[in-house]
Every structure is written in C-alpha cells, then in structure tokens.
Amino acid sequence: MQIIKISIIIPSYNQAMFLDETLDSVFLQTEKSWECLIIDDGSTDETAAVAHKWVIKDDRFKYFKKDNGGLSSARNYGLKLAQGTYIQLLDSDDLLIPTKFEKQLVNLNNTDICICDYRPFDNETNQDVVHRYLTPFVSPNNLVNSVILNWESKLSIPCHTALFRNDILFDNTLTFDESLDNHEDWVFWVKYFYYSQKVSFNREILAEYRIHPYSMTQDYFKMKNGFLQAIRLLEEFFKNNKQPEYARVLLKKRREILRRGREPLLIKYPKRLYRKIISKYKNVKGN
Known part of the structure; x- marks a missing residue:
C-alpha cells in the first residue's frame, strides 16, 4: 500500500462559487503524494456537482456528504478519514500556492508543524487587504504562551498556512471542539502546540486568504463571548x-x-469623536 504524504481536508457549506478554484489550487501542487477529502456539510447549492467534476478528473479527490453540523464537525469528519502522514486544512474559498507542499515538506524535517506566510486578498479586486493581516509566526521559545497571549492582537494562524503531523492528533485524540461557535481554531492550535515539540517556519507566501461578503460572521458580541467560552475550555484542559x-x-x-x-469599536469611535467635537466647541465658545 502506497503511503500518502498529505491529507487535505476541505469542508464546504454552500461555497460552490469558490470551490472549483480552491480544488484547482490543490490539483496544481508540485508535490503529488496527497489525497483531498471534500466534506460537503449539507450544502444546498452546486457543491456536489463541482466536487464530482474533480473526483472524475483525479481519483485523489474524494467526496463525502454529511448532514449539516458546522465547520468543526466537518473538519472532524475529515480527520477521521485522513490517511496522510501530514494534515492540510483548507477552507473551501481559500487557495494554496503550487509549491506549498513541496517546500513545507522540506521544512518539516524533524519538526511537528510548519507554518508559512499568507496573503489576504479582496475577492472582487484581487488586491491585498493589509488591515486583515496578522503574523502567523509564533515565538519558538514558548509556543503555548505565544499562541494564548498574542491571538488576535499580534497573531493569527489561518488554517491553510500550516502543515502538520497527523500522528499527534491520533496519539492525543485531538479534534476541533464542536461546542464552540467560534475560536475553535484557537483552541485547536493551543492544544496542538502543547503536544508539539518543535515548529518550523517558511517565510514565503504559500497560501492566499480570500476576503468576501460571504465570509463567516464577525458579530462583535458573538465573537467576544466565543473567545471567553474558549478560554474556559482551555482552563479545564x-x-x-x-x-x-x-x-x-x-x-x-x-x-x-x-x-x-x-464597548464595540463602532460605538467607541463615535463617542470619542463626539467628545472631541464638544471639547472644540467649548474652547471656541470660551474664546
């Protein structure tokens, strides 16, 4: 039986408009030893048709459909099926540079996980979205502390920037927490770095992160509450x-x-502006 180097797990829920380009970025990889698991999380659009086109084209693509359970559920479904030595998580609207696997496999020599740089880009213009970028490079001296303290202030690790060993997941029964509505990726990375011995970096941009109106909601209060819930889970862990x-x-x-x-920033900033206007008005009136 031939050893598969990399299992790519792509959850997809009603993202057919982007899925074809995402799968093409997998197909173009210069490293050929991979399987791509497309997990259809109960889509009602053309996701199945797009996926089947690639399954017919190349038998390394494999399609699975499940009832809708959310992103973490779909990723965990794929992790159970993965046969690769390494895992590549990839959202159905993001892209990989063709040499990503080839270059990161070199970086993975004697390390557990390799993280590359990425480019956030606007779906309509293909221009860089600079304000959506945070470094994905953690401090190698204290991995867990770095991921905990710097998350969303200085640090963010988009899932497709990482290529990591599958056996660490298996040995520690590590999965994505399906009870979380958000920040499940942060909990996952904290735990993975806790179980890891060494991280390596590739400073090249080998992944592209698509910004578009259909991205998952960034509701302020929902994200904040999810962050606090994630902290409680990690405290228990x-x-x-x-x-x-x-x-x-x-x-x-x-x-x-x-x-x-x-307070949300959209509330804070108008209040600050209002105070500045009132202060200037009082100064002018006083003069």
Whole structure:
C-alpha cells in the first residue's frame, strides 16, 4: 500500500462559487503524494456537482456528504478519514500556492508543524487587504504562551498556512471542539502546540486568504463571548493535564479581552469623536 504524504481536508457549506478554484489550487501542487477529502456539510447549492467534476478528473479527490453540523464537525469528519502522514486544512474559498507542499515538506524535517506566510486578498479586486493581516509566526521559545497571549492582537494562524503531523492528533485524540461557535481554531492550535515539540517556519507566501461578503460572521458580541467560552475550555484542559501555569496565562488573556471589549469599536469611535467635537466647541465658545 502506497503511503500518502498529505491529507487535505476541505469542508464546504454552500461555497460552490469558490470551490472549483480552491480544488484547482490543490490539483496544481508540485508535490503529488496527497489525497483531498471534500466534506460537503449539507450544502444546498452546486457543491456536489463541482466536487464530482474533480473526483472524475483525479481519483485523489474524494467526496463525502454529511448532514449539516458546522465547520468543526466537518473538519472532524475529515480527520477521521485522513490517511496522510501530514494534515492540510483548507477552507473551501481559500487557495494554496503550487509549491506549498513541496517546500513545507522540506521544512518539516524533524519538526511537528510548519507554518508559512499568507496573503489576504479582496475577492472582487484581487488586491491585498493589509488591515486583515496578522503574523502567523509564533515565538519558538514558548509556543503555548505565544499562541494564548498574542491571538488576535499580534497573531493569527489561518488554517491553510500550516502543515502538520497527523500522528499527534491520533496519539492525543485531538479534534476541533464542536461546542464552540467560534475560536475553535484557537483552541485547536493551543492544544496542538502543547503536544508539539518543535515548529518550523517558511517565510514565503504559500497560501492566499480570500476576503468576501460571504465570509463567516464577525458579530462583535458573538465573537467576544466565543473567545471567553474558549478560554474556559482551555482552563479545564490545562487543569486536567495538571498545568496550572497556563491558567495564569489564560487569566491574563481573559482580562485583556474584557478590558478591550467593554464597548464595540463602532460605538467607541463615535463617542470619542463626539467628545472631541464638544471639547472644540467649548474652547471656541470660551474664546
């Protein structure tokens, strides 16, 4: 039986308009030892038709349909099926540069995970969206602390920037937490780095992150509450693993979220502007 180097897991829910281009970016990889698992999470659009076109074209593409259960459910479905030595997560609207697998496999020599750089781009204009970029490169000296403290302030790891060992998931029964509406990726990365020994980096842009109106909601209060729920889950995780020092780090992150999140920015900025206008008006009136 031939060993598959990489399992690509692509959850898709009503993203047929982008899926074809995403699958093409997989097909064009210069490294040929891979399987691509397309997990249709109960789509009602043309996702199945797009997927079947690629299944017919190349038997490395495999299509599976399940009842809708959300992103984490679809990723976990794919992880159970994955046969590859390494895992590549890829959302159905994002893209890989053709040499990504080839170059990251070199970087993965004696490491557990390799992270590359990425480009956020506007779907309509193909222009860089600079304000949506945060570095994906964690501090190699203290992986867990770096991911906890810097997440969404200095750091973000889009799932398709990483290529990582599958056996770490299997040995530690590591999956995505399906109870979370958001920040499940943060919880996943914190746990993965906890179980990892060494990370490597490729500073080249080998992944592209699409920005479009159909992206998942960024509702402020929903994201904030999800972040706090994720912290509670990680606190329980480290408690069970008898790692109290990480509880103190999580407490620091919780305080940061609560401090910066008392008001949404869209509320804060108008208030600040209003205060400035009133202050100038009083100064003019006083003169």
